[in-house]
Amino acid sequence: xxxxxFPIILIAAGLxxxxxxxxxxxxxxxxxxxxxxxxxxxxxxxxxxxSVYLAQEWKKRKEKLEELKGLLTGRTPYLIGSSLALxxxxxxxxxxxxFLFSTMIFLTSMLFVVNGRxxxxxxxxxxIIFSIMSWYAFAQLLQVSLP
Amino acid sequence: xxVDFQNVLEGLMVSIRPINLxxxxxxxxxxxxxxMLPGLGPATAVAVLIPITFGMDPTSALILMAAIYYGAxxxxxxxxxxxxxPGDGSAIAATFDGYPMTQKGQAGQALxxxxxxxLIGGLCAIAGFILLAKPLASFALRFGPAEYFMLMLFTLSAxxxxxxxxxxxxxxxxxxxxxxxxxxxxxxxxxYRFTFDIPQLSEGIDFLVVIIGIYAVGExxxxxxxxxxxxxxxxxxxxxxxxxxxxxxxxxPVIRSGPLGFIVGVLPGAGGSIASMLGYTTERQLxxxxxxxxxxxxxxxxxxxSANNAGSVGAFIPLLTMGVPGSGTTAVILxxxxxxxxxxxxxxxxxxxxxxxxxxxxxxxxxxFLVIINILLIGVLVRILNTPPKILYPLILVLAFIGTYxxxxxxxxxxxxxxxxxxxxxxxxMDFPIAPLILAVIVGSDMEQNFRKGLVAHDNPFNMLSASxxxxxxxxxxxxxxxxxxxxxxIQKRKQKKV
Numbered sequence: 001x002x003x004x005x006f007p008i009i010l011i012a013a014g015l016x017x018x019x020x021x022x023x024x025x026x027x028x029x030x031x032x033x034x035x036x037x038x039x040x041x042x043x044x045x046x047x048x049x050x051s052v053y054l055a056q057e058w059k060k061r062k063e064k065l066e067e068l069k070g071l072l073t074g075r076t077p078y079l080i081g082s083s084l085a086l087x088x089x090x091x092x093x094x095x096x097x098x099f100l101f102s103t104m105i106f107l108t109s110m111l112f113v114v115n116g117r118x119x120x121x122x123x124x125x126x127x128i129i130f131s132i133m134s135w136y137a138f139a140q141l142l143q144v145s146l147p
Numbered sequence: 148x149x150v151d152f153q154n155v156l157e158g159l160m161v162s163i164r165p166i167n168l169x170x171x172x173x174x175x176x177x178x179x180x181x182x183m184l185p186g187l188g189p190a191t192a193v194a195v196l197i198p199i200t201f202g203m204d205p206t207s208a209l210i211l212m213a214a215i216y217y218g219a220x221x222x223x224x225x226x227x228x229x230x231x232x233p234g235d236g237s238a239i240a241a242t243f244d245g246y247p248m249t250q251k252g253q254a255g256q257a258l259x260x261x262x263x264x265x266l267i268g269g270l271c272a273i274a275g276f277i278l279l280a281k282p283l284a285s286f287a288l289r290f291g292p293a294e295y296f297m298l299m300l301f302t303l304s305a306x307x308x309x310x311x312x313x314x315x316x317x318x319x320x321x322x323x324x325x326x327x328x329x330x331x332x333x334x335x336x337x338x339y340r341f342t343f344d345i346p347q348l349s350e351g352i353d354f355l356v357v358i359i360g361i362y363a364v365g366e367x368x369x370x371x372x373x374x375x376x377x378x379x380x381x382x383x384x385x386x387x388x389x390x391x392x393x394x395x396x397x398x399x400p401v402i403r404s405g406p407l408g409f410i411v412g413v414l415p416g417a418g419g420s421i422a423s424m425l426g427y428t429t430e431r432q433l434x435x436x437x438x439x440x441x442x443x444x445x446x447x448x449x450x451x452x453s454a455n456n457a458g459s460v461g462a463f464i465p466l467l468t469m470g471v472p473g474s475g476t477t478a479v480i481l482x483x484x485x486x487x488x489x490x491x492x493x494x495x496x497x498x499x500x501x502x503x504x505x506x507x508x509x510x511x512x513x514x515x516f517l518v519i520i521n522i523l524l525i526g527v528l529v530r531i532l533n534t535p536p537k538i539l540y541p542l543i544l545v546l547a548f549i550g551t552y553x554x555x556x557x558x559x560x561x562x563x564x565x566x567x568x569x570x571x572x573x574x575x576x577m578d579f580p581i582a583p584l585i586l587a588v589i590v591g592s593d594m595e596q597n598f599r600k601g602l603v604a605h606d607n608p609f610n611m612l613s614a615s616x617x618x619x620x621x622x623x624x625x626x627x628x629x630x631x632x633x634x635x636x637x638i639q640k641r642k643q644k645k646v
Contacts, residue, residue, distance in 0.1 A: 006577065010319060017326060020341060027336035035333040035340060037602070038595040042329070046322040053315050067576050070372040079371040080572075083544070084565070090548070091561045103545055110541035114374070126538055134549060143202050144553045 002065040007054035014046035082113045099139070099146040103131040155277055158504025162512060167210050167505070171513045174211040176520060178218020180531055183226050184539060189219035189237075190476040190585075194362040195543060197355065197483045198550035205487045206502050210509040212483050213463075216476065217510065220419065220459045221265060221517050224452060228257045229532055237419030237455050237474070240427040244440065244447030251443050255384040255525055256393065260445050261452045262521040263389070264401045268453030269514040271405030272412065272460035276507055279413070280496065284468040287493040292600035293614035295469075297621035299594040302471045305414075305628045307583050314632055320574065321583035327352050328591020335599060347559040354482050354588045356551050360564040361581055362479070363547035365571020367540045374536055384525055389445070397449035400430045408454025412461025419458040419474060426454025460510060467491050467503060470593065475582035482589050486554075 021039040026032035070076060090106035108127030115123055138144040161167065177199075181192035196215045200208035223238040228245035241261065248257035290298070307317035330341045331351030342348040389397075404426035411422040430450035431440045440447040465471045470491035472478040484491055489499065496503055521528070551564045574581055601611045612622045 014322075024340050025338050027333070027338050029336055034599055035336050035338045038598055039326070039329045039340065042322055042325045046319065046326070049315060049318045049322065053319060056315060067578065070576060073372075075375060076372050079374065080368055083368065083371070087544070087565055091558065091565075094548075094552070094561070095558060099549075103548075107541055107545055110544065111538065114371075114541055115535070115537040122538070126542075130542055130545070134545065138198070138549055138553070144198070144549075145556065146549075146552070 003057045003061055003063060004054065005065075007050050007057050010050035011047055011054065014043050014050055017046065018043035079114060083110065086110055086113070095147045100131055100135045103134065104128055107131055154500040154504045155508070157501060158506075159508040161206065161501065161505040162210065162508035167207060167509060168512065170207050170211040171214045171509050172516055172520075174214025175218035175221075175513050175517045178215035178220075179222040179225070179517065179520065179528065182219030182222025183528065183532060184222075184534065189216070189223045190479050191362040191366050191543075192219035192222065193476060193479045193483070194355075194359045195546045195550065197359075197479075197486070198546075198553050200483070200487070201553050205489060206505055208487050209484065209489070209502060209506045212480060212487075213506050213510055214513045216480055217269065217456070217459055217513060218517060219476070220456060221262070221521060224261050224265070224455070225258065225521075225528060226532065228261060228448070229254055229529060237423050237458070237476075239420070240423040240451030240455070241448060243427060243451075244442070244444050247441070247443035248445070248448065252385045253443065254529070255387040256389050256445075257448060258384075258525050258528075259387055259389050259522055260393065260397055260449050262518045264397060264404075264449040264452040265456035266514050266518045267401045268405040268408055268455070268457035269460055270511065271402075271453075272409040272457035273507060273511045273514070275406070275409045275413075275457075276460060276464060280464050280468055280503075280507075283464060284493040284496040287469050290469075290493075290617065291604070291614070292597040293605060293611040294617045294621065296594060296597040296601050296611065297618050297625065298469060298471060299590050299597070301621050301625045301628065302465075302590070303583060303587060304625050306474075306586055307580075308628045308631050313578060313580055314629075316577075316579045317583050320579050320581065321587045324584035324587025324589075325591045325594070327357060327584075327588045328354075329595065334592070334596060345559070347557055351592070352563060352588075353554055353560065354585075355486060355554055356560045356563050357567050357588050358479050358482055358585055359547050359550050360567025361571035361574070361585065363543055363550075364564060364568025365575060367543050367547075368568055368572040369575045370536065370540060374540070384529060387522060387525055393445045396445045400426075400433075400446040400450040401453040403433075404430065404450040404454040405457045408457030409461040411454070412458030413464045419455045419462070419476075422458025422461075423451035423455035426450040456514075463507075463510075467495055468493055471590070472586060475585050478582065478586045478589050485589075 018040065021036050021043055024036050024039070027035055071080065086106055086109050090102055093102040093105065096102075104127055107130060108123055111123035111127055112120070117123075135146065139146045162171075177196055178189075178192055181196060182189045193212070193215055197212070200211050203211065220237065223233065224241045224245070227233040227238040227241035229249055231242050231246040233239045233242055245257050245261065248254065303321050307314060307321055328351070330348055332338070332349050333340055339349060407429065408419075408422035408426055411425055412419065427447060427450055430446055431437045434440060434444075434446065462472065462474060462477045466477050466481055466484075468491075470481065472481045481491060489495060489502070547564065548561065551560050554560060571581065574584070601614070602608065605611045605614055611618065613619055
């Protein structure tokens with residue numbers, strides 16, 4: 001039955017989108033409902049096509065949802081979980097301590113997670129050199145404003 | 148109407164300025180390197196490298212972006228030939244005979260055949276571009292809102308119908324893209340839609356953030372699944388130069404596949420995947436000994452490579468003349484072109500002919516540069532392919548964040564980036580095609596505006612479908628493109644029954 005979760009989520013998303021479409025304020029110029037037409041069309045289409053998807057999955061409802069299995073095998077949960085946590089820390093630090101230092105911390109930590117702590121010399125070297133190089137390339141050569 | 152020789156020549160003069168030659172070389176090299184990296188491919192390469200065009204003047208930026216694009220298309224084939232892992236759909240056909248050649252110790256010759264075939268295909272297509280672009284742009288000037296709406300609908304349905312076996316998922320992917328395009332202030336009435344009182348959403352969701360999120364972050368997260376089982380390639384390059392016998396074998400397939408690939412590339416929604424497959428199957432049917440195909444036949448590599456590159460250049464025609472991209476990668480290019488402040492469409496040829504023709508000429512020069520790069524630097528390129536993915540993927544993540552930040556200097560884009568990275572990961576795992584979403588998010592806003600203008604002009608949607616002969620043709624093509632997979636299925640079932 002887990003196969004039905006995705007189509008049901010999609011149908012629910014379509015219905016919520018349709019409800020939100022009805023709440024779009026009326027336009028004060030031209031046709032008051034004009035801003036609702038296109039979203040209403042797409043929302044209806046998403047609900048219909050997701051129902052077809054549900055019908056397709058219903059036929060296979062006794063089969064297991066193997067597609068997401070890869071997320072739970074080996075080091076994958078650790079790698080994806082750690083990456084998301086480090087990304088969150090990177091976002092929080094980015095403007096607070098600036099691009100260069102936040103990128104050095106993020107990149108080196110990511111390399112420790114992905115490449116392994118035994119290659120610490122390689123991780124440190126790549127983390128520091130790439131951060132400085134990218135800062136120089138974007139901030140100095142391309143004149144992009146980085147914090 | 149006709150070919151604009153004066154602008155073509157002026158474009159040539161601008162494109163051979165040293166700075167522009169440098170951008171062509173740099174873009175081609177960077178595109179090749181990133182496009183060939185395992186698990187990334189051309190669309191990711193273009194998405195990740197877009198930020199380096201920031202701050203440049205639009206002509207140079209366009210030259211650099213085009214060079215990154217066709218460099219990435221070249222690069223995509225490198226990993227097909229050497230690792231049997233195509234970067235995207237258009238590079239799949241290169242694995243059929245390219246990888247067997249590598250297994251036979253002919254990797255160097257396979258790469259040279261691929262480079263030469265791509266050059267000839269690319270040059271055919273550039274000649275076709277010069278002949279066809281201006282007349283097509285003039286023709287597109289006659290399009291009204293109803294015709295544009297139908298053209299975009301046809302392109303979307305064509306891309307969805309090519310998601311073989313996944314049409315329902317393709318339509319869901321397209322719907323999500325269209326939904327995303329409706330976020331923000333409505334351009335015609337100024338009404339806020341789906342912004343949830345978040346001021347940063349009033350300008351809508353930047354499609355480049357969606358693209359970078361799905362292609363770069365999503366791809367990296369997806370590649371984490373198999374990261375420990377990736378074995379670095381250890382292929383011997385062997386001889387670089389092709390033999391006379393090989394040249395004889397590839398000569399006609401390359402010459403035939405170039406124009407074929409170009410014509411397919413020009414069709415909106417078709418792109419390089421169909422071009423290369425069609426090039427391959429046509430040559431196999433024409434071959435005296437078709438049984439050698441799939442076993443390292445040089446013609447089996449040359450034909451799809453020529454068609455693929457010709458198709459990639461051909462895809463620029465609908466992209467620039469009508470603002471309609473032909474594939475996921477060209478959709479990314481369209482996003483980048485819009486970001487430069489250019490408005491792809493028939494008026495681009497009227498308002499910015501210098502820029503367009505400079506880019507086309509730079510493509511001509513770039514294709515020649517790429518052959519030289521790809522033949523002379525084969526050894527270096529093969530070594531780049533051996534870059535450990537465990538180091539590469541964190542670097543791609545950093546580039547994705549830099550690119551996103553430089554789009555609007557808004558921290559909320561980082562969160563959107565991560566959300567779409569996760570969306571990309573789930574879509575890849577669940578086998579949802581990504582190209583329809585990307586294309587829909589880019590053309591969605593224009594599609595809506597044309598739909599509403601068409602409604603005002605023609606009263607109801609059904610009148611829009613028959614507003615003109617162009618609308619009728621596009622309506623029929625849309626219906627046929629949706630029915631096409633069912634028709635193919637029906638034919639295959641009938642064949643099986645007969646057997």
